[in-house]
Amino acid sequence: MPITIADVxxxxxxxxxxxxxxxNGKGEVHVHTADRVRAVISDLGYVPSARAVGLARGxxxxVGMLVPALTWPWMGEVLQGVADVVESEGYGLLLFxxxxGDESMRRFTxxxxxxxxxxxxxxxxxxxxxxxxxxxxxxLPVILIDDRGHQPGFPSVRTTNEAGARAAAAHLLAHGRKRPLVVTGLRRxxxxxxxxxxxxAGYAEAGLPIDPALVVEGDFTFDCGRSAVRRLLADRVPxxxxxxxxxxxxxxALQALRxxxxxVPEDVAVVGFDDLPLAGHTHPPLSSVRQPLREMGAVAARTLIAHLGGTPLPGTPTVIPTSFTVRASTGAP
Structure with a gap:
């Protein structure tokens, strides 16, 4: 049977x-009594519940974490960044x-x-x-990861989506690509x-505004990229x-072109966004805007834990820049 505080x-x-x-180090206990209690704890091998000790200390x-779902393609990278920091700081992670829908939120609440x-x-x-x-x-201290444009009244960690897309435009323009098809995410x-x-903006500044017929709303799925390319090819839109x-x-999109x-890239160059491990294993390997997902999770967790230790929360968003990874889908060897 496990040793309990009553046994001690x-x-x-x-x-x-x-x-x-x-x-818990709270309240006055005579030094000899405290020494006797610690000796008994050692003799019995009593290990107090971390949760019970924590609650006693307030x-x-x-750390809690609330996410939409674990099926999002990049969620694992963010979670790993959070977990690395939480574990190294001796905290637990409670994931929701x-x-x-409402049932999930009731349980969370x-x-x-x-x-x-x-x-x-x-x-x-x-x-x-x-x-x-x-x-x-x-x-409740809250930090938002990947602020999708709401700019709430609490701290957030985000990346440079607009600058990353400009980098993609610059890369394609440098390779002579003048009529890009854009498969977006959900517009909301x-x-x-x-x-x-x-x-x-990158194309407009080069004097090549994007043709509205070449902007297709997607939903971040494999099928939306494939269907967008198939439809434009069927309609003979260059x-x-x-x-x-x-x-x-x-x-x-790569699948539909193949x-x-x-x-690819001789007839059509292809660029993605996120630079997940998947990008290095497509055929051909995918050039992609690298979103610093693991770093975003780590920075958010580190900021929250520092605040729990007494550091004030930042008053402005923390921005970690994107970068660009060139692979064979745009002509890299």
């Missing part, structure tokens, strides 16, 4: 409250998904009410921003609007490049 109290001849005070040493964690990291599920903002205003997302604006708003839809006998 009985062996030491003190109350459970006294043992708790020794464990902290759980657990929002795959069941019950954990907030139970004070199961000290602070919250959020990749915002749709429709939850007002609720999360309210929690923050009531005192701020990242989609920023990527489209940056890419369009294009010499594809800029997809994520790597998965870019992979779908099925149609179009050579």
């Amino acid at each position: 109290a009985t062996r030491a001849g003190v109350s459970k409250t006294t043992v708790s005070r020794v464990l 902290r759980t040493r657990v 998904t929002c795959t069941r 019950s954990q907030v009410s139970a004070k199961s964690f000290d602070g919250l990291l959020v990749v915002e599920p749709e429709g939850t921003l007002d609720h999360i903002t309210d929690l923050h205003e009531r005192g 997302f701020g990242c989609t609007r920023e990527r489209l604006a940056g890419f369009a 294009f010499d490049a594809v800029f997809a708003h994520n790597d998965l839809s870019a992979a779908g 099925d149609a006998g179009r050579r």
